[in-house]
Amino acid sequence: MPRLRKPVVAGWFDQDAADFRLRGTRCRDCGAVFFPREDSFCRNPGCAGVVLDEVPLSRHGTVWSCTDGRYRPPAPYPSDPDTPWEPYTLVAVELAAERMVVLGQAAPGVTVADLAVGSEVELVPGVLYEDADTTWTTWHWRPAAPRPREAS
Amino acid sequence: MTRDVAVLGAGMHPWGKWGRSFVEYGTKAAREALADAGLEWSEVQSVVGADTVRGGYPGYVAGAAFAKALGWQGARVTSVYAACASGAQAIGTARSQILAGMADVALVVGADAAPKGFFAPAGGERPDDPDWLRFRVLGATNPAYFGLYARRRMALYGDTTEDFAQVKVKNSAAGAANPYARYRKRVTAEEVAASAVVADPLRLLDICATSDGAAALVLTSMEFARRHGAADPVRIRAVSTATPHYPRTVLDLPDIATDSAAAVPEPATGFRASIARNAYEEAGIGPGDLSLAEVYDLSTALELEWYEDLGLCGTGEAAGLLREGATALGGRLPVNPSGGLSSFGEAVPAQAIAQVCELTRQLRGQAGKRQVPCARVGMTVNQGLFGHGSAVVAVR
Numbered sequence: 001m002p003r004l005r006k007p008v009v010a011g012w013f014d015q016d017a018a019d020f021r022l023r024g025t026r027c028r029d030c031g032a033v034f035f036p037r038e039d040s041f042c043r044n045p046g047c048a049g050v051v052l053d054e055v056p057l058s059r060h061g062t063v064w065s066c067t068d069g070r071y072r073p074p075a076p077y078p079s080d081p082d083t084p085w086e087p088y089t090l091v092a093v094e095l096a097a098e099r100m101v102v103l104g105q106a107a108p109g110v111t112v113a114d115l116a117v118g119s120e121v122e123l124v125p126g127v128l129y130e131d132a133d134t135t136w137t138t139w140h141w142r143p144a145a146p147r148p149r150e151a152s
Numbered sequence: 153m154t155r156d157v158a159v160l161g162a163g164m165h166p167w168g169k170w171g172r173s174f175v176e177y178g179t180k181a182a183r184e185a186l187a188d189a190g191l192e193w194s195e196v197q198s199v200v201g202a203d204t205v206r207g208g209y210p211g212y213v214a215g216a217a218f219a220k221a222l223g224w225q226g227a228r229v230t231s232v233y234a235a236c237a238s239g240a241q242a243i244g245t246a247r248s249q250i251l252a253g254m255a256d257v258a259l260v261v262g263a264d265a266a267p268k269g270f271f272a273p274a275g276g277e278r279p280d281d282p283d284w285l286r287f288r289v290l291g292a293t294n295p296a297y298f299g300l301y302a303r304r305r306m307a308l309y310g311d312t313t314e315d316f317a318q319v320k321v322k323n324s325a326a327g328a329a330n331p332y333a334r335y336r337k338r339v340t341a342e343e344v345a346a347s348a349v350v351a352d353p354l355r356l357l358d359i360c361a362t363s364d365g366a367a368a369l370v371l372t373s374m375e376f377a378r379r380h381g382a383a384d385p386v387r388i389r390a391v392s393t394a395t396p397h398y399p400r401t402v403l404d405l406p407d408i409a410t411d412s413a414a415a416v417p418e419p420a421t422g423f424r425a426s427i428a429r430n431a432y433e434e435a436g437i438g439p440g441d442l443s444l445a446e447v448y449d450l451s452t453a454l455e456l457e458w459y460e461d462l463g464l465c466g467t468g469e470a471a472g473l474l475r476e477g478a479t480a481l482g483g484r485l486p487v488n489p490s491g492g493l494s495s496f497g498e499a500v501p502a503q504a505i506a507q508v509c510e511l512t513r514q515l516r517g518q519a520g521k522r523q524v525p526c527a528r529v530g531m532t533v534n535q536g537l538f539g540h541g542s543a544v545v546a547v548r
């Protein structure tokens with residue numbers, strides 16, 4: 001039986017959308033943007049807004065910083081302790097229009113050497129983990145420009 | 153009218169991995185603080201416990217857990233939790249009660265029995281908890297955030313991994329002279345460079361461990377201290393427990409994203425710097441008045457961030473201050489003369505109290521080989537998860 005595809009968090013992205021984006025919300029009164037989404041109250045202390053509309057976040061951004069995880073994180077990170085640990089890269093991305101930084105895992109194979117601070121990255125759909133009956137989907141960042149290694 | 157409270161007693165249980173209950177550690181520290189103050193437990197009118205989330209129910213009601221262990225005697229009780237800033241909240245609470253005239257003598261205690269390895273969130277399926285989400289969705293451990301900050305410093309300011317290693321070298325040299333520290337061996341830059349990478353660019357010896365430990369303070373009104381014969385006690389002059397200003401634009405654990413500065417411009421002073429600024433303002437001093445500082449070196453690179461947030465140097469200049477030796481013992485402004493988290497490992501609710509224990513010993517001139525000459529003004533600073541500022545100014 002094929003695995004069921006499920007987003008790792010409900011409501012943060014549409015895993016099957018043609019134009020894959022993170023989904024935040026924007027306050028109708030003051031325009032403040034929130035990710036993770038705020039759906040009940042605006043958090044701007046100068047705003048009493050209670051109506052927040054879903055808004056797609058920018059698909060491109062620049063690297064604010066990056067690091068990697070050389071050791072297996074504890075639960076609830078989904079990972080099979082009986083398989084060897086494969087380090088992955090974490091990248092914090094600055095979105096110019098939203099003026100915010102959003103963290104995410106880098107696409108498989110992307111290392112910190114590929115992600116200079118200030119370089120451009122783009123959002124792509126990804127897979128966090130597969131267990132017996134579920135494929136948990138997530139978002140990944142990957143370098144937007146052709147990587148030098150591939151160019152040579 | 154004075155806004156000072158007196159520190160009559162300081163006590164600690166040595167940091168380590170001892171395999172016993174946090175209550176036992178806290179009781180040892182409390183008894184030591186009472187003996188240091190020359191006071192009986194029966195004279196304490198208020199006990200304030202800094203909670204631990206790792207001790208089951210007694211950990212959530214730490215004030216009562218310690219009061220019971222010391223022997224119920226009817227004192228007012230308070231238990232507070234603010235993650236790494238819990239100790240400062242406990243000190244702030246005791247100080248408020250003393251200044252409000254609700255108590256003359258207060259005992260502040262924090263203790264923890266830490267797990268092995270990474271700190272992990274509470275169990276269950278909790279997608280509305282940012283701390284659960286960062287582990288579930290990203291596997292973003294605390295060192296991952298420290299790695300992000302470190303790499304950004306390297307890119308923006310030209311800090312190097314050798315600079316980070318020198319923080320460890322400095323702090324391990326101080327910790328080697330501290331009987332309460334868990335790690336009491338000098339570490340070389342080569343040893344740091346040879347340790348395993350945990351979160352690039354940070355290595356195992358750049359990142360603080362988690363420890364068992366306990367710290368306690370006996371705080372009293374200035375009048376009580378005089379009556380008790382302490383004419384010139386160490387005094388707490390300021391306690392900053394600030395929250396951030398919206399929008400927070402520096403990524404901070406446990407968050408997956410920052411606030412957006414699109415609708416409201418970011419504040420001129422960032423959160424960490426505002427913690428220090430509030431403490432300076434309340435104490436009526438500035439960075440130039442400090443004799444020493446104890447800062448929260450969860451990682452070596454993070455210690456450098458604090459230099460800038462405390463105003464010891466300009467933005468991006470911290471590595472320069474380190475390289476010239478200013479922040480080492482014997483320098484013009486020693487930072488973490490206790491050895492810091494680097495030598496202790498973090499015992500969450502005890503750590504901010506332990507920082508003030510170090511100020512107390514330094515300001516009394518009782519710090520032995522770690523003594524900062526002519527110490528008059530000391531400051532601690534720290535930050536708890538979920539927006540808890542923590543800073544204490546002590547003077548003598």
Ligand SMILES: [Zn+2]
Nearest residue numbers: 027030042047
């Ligand atoms: Zn609003």
